[in-house]
Amino acid sequence: xxxxxxxxxxxxNHLDLSPVQTVIEPLLKxxxxxxxxxxxSFVIDYFRDPEDPREISExxxxxxxxxxxxxxxxxxxxxxxxxxxxxxxxxxxxxxHQFHRTEGIQxxxxxxxxxxxxxxxxxxDWLTQQHLPPKSRLMAMxxxxxxxxxxxxxxxxxxx
Numbered sequence: 369x370x371x372x373x374x375x376x377x378x379x380x381n382h383l384d385l386s387p388v389q390t391v392i393e394p395l396l397k398x399x400x401x402x403x404x405x406x407x408x409s410f411v412i413d414y415f416r417d418p419e420d421p422r423e424i425s426e427x428x429x430x431x432x433x434x435x436x437x438x439x440x441x442x443x444x445x446x447x448x449x450x451x452x453x454x455x456x457x458x459x460x461x462x463x464x465h466q467f468h469r470t471e472g473i474q475x476x477x478x479x480x481x482x483x484x485x486x487x488x489x490x491x492x493d494w495l496t497q498q499h500l501p502p503k504s505r506l507m508a509m510x511x512x513x514x515x516x517x518x519x520x521x522x523x524x525x526x527x528x
Contacts, residue, residue, distance in 0.1 A: 369403060370449065374411040380433045385440055392441060401498060408447040409454045423467055425460035434461035443494040445487060445509060455512055459483065475513075484513055492525050 373387050395404045412424055424430055438444065438461075448454040456473065463483045464476040488506050495502035503522050510517045 371408045377415045409449045442490045
């Protein structure tokens, strides 16, 4: 059940989260939420000059919108469609990076590690509150971003 959220320039420029809120809020009221896991993708219709060589994740206004989104829904990666590259694009909106023609996106390693650890802690708590086992999901997310978490790491995470 793929879910697409479309953003336009006006919504981005006004930091309007309503396109996401109208999708996410009803999902949160449904139990269980697992059918919506890894189902959301974004279509970003942001006007740019045709000569603008930047990737969409390099446009400051778009990045600011995603920073606001992440502050409002810090556990959103649970819902993103990882297989279509939505997690990688989401991370690119929030983590400094560069594009290389041959190697693709290259995140700043320290910033990526900080981002990942923050998401691990946030999602661990949120998934536990949702009565969902977090460990395998979090290990998979870390692997998507190039990290292998040791099983023993999860012994140190204590849920309040």
